[in-house]
Amino acid sequence: MPKSRIELRFGGTGGQGLVLSAKLLADALALEGRHVAQSQTYEPTSRGGFCNADLVVASGEVDYPLPIAFDHLVLLDSIAVKPSWPRLKAGALVIADTRLCPDLPDGDVVPHRLPLSRTAIELGSERVTNIVALGALIELTGICKPKSIEQVVRASSPRGFLDLNLDALAAGYALAKAPVAAAAS
Incomplete structure (x- = not known):
């Protein structure tokens, strides 16, 4: 049974597709009958400034639409650490890109440092780093x-990006499974 309320953030810089990732996840959760509130913050700089997309997910009506303390944090750039870290719940899951967010503060979190952007580049486009991260989160x-x-x-991707986005999602699943498989052996 899913928790009754889950709060999460995709954090990074403008232009990384953070808002798109949150929208895709919100739509998938809505398909499953969950209630979702989405909000975002970004600096006036269109690319390179701090950006985040937050979701509040509930099994029933969302009583307060803004996150208070994050259960999950996806970091695609180190610029998002400072404004996001103090808002983590104890034991929160943190997914951080090893290339663009190499250092994380200490804290009571479950960190997963994954080569998200490197994987996207290997797939052919750094632009799908957000989709790789989405796969890992799921x-x-x-x-x-x-x-x-x-x-x-499938419903949201432009035809020319469908295969790349599906490959990025699958790569994210695989990245998230790899550390578990390595620890289990």
Whole structure:
């Protein structure tokens, strides 16, 4: 049974597709009957300034639409650490890109440092780093079914990006499974 309220943030810089990732996840959760409130913050700089997209997910009506303390944090750039870190719940899951967010503060979190942007570049476009991260988040948290997010990605992707986005999602699942598989062996 999913928690009754989950708060999460995609944090990074403008132009990284953070708002798109949050929208895709919100749509997938809505398909599954969850209630979602989405908000975002960004600096006036269109690229390079701090940006975040937050979701509040509930099994019933969302009583307060803004996050108070994050259960999950996805960091695609170190610029998002300072404004996001103090708002983490104890034991929060943190997914951080190893290339663009190499250093994390100490804290009572479950960190997953993954080569998100490097994986996207290897797939052919750094622009899908957000989709790789989305796949990793779904695999690590089980927040929604892979079938739901794949349906939303299929419906939302421009034809020329569909295969790349699906590959990025699959790569994110695989990245999230790899550390678990390595620890288990």
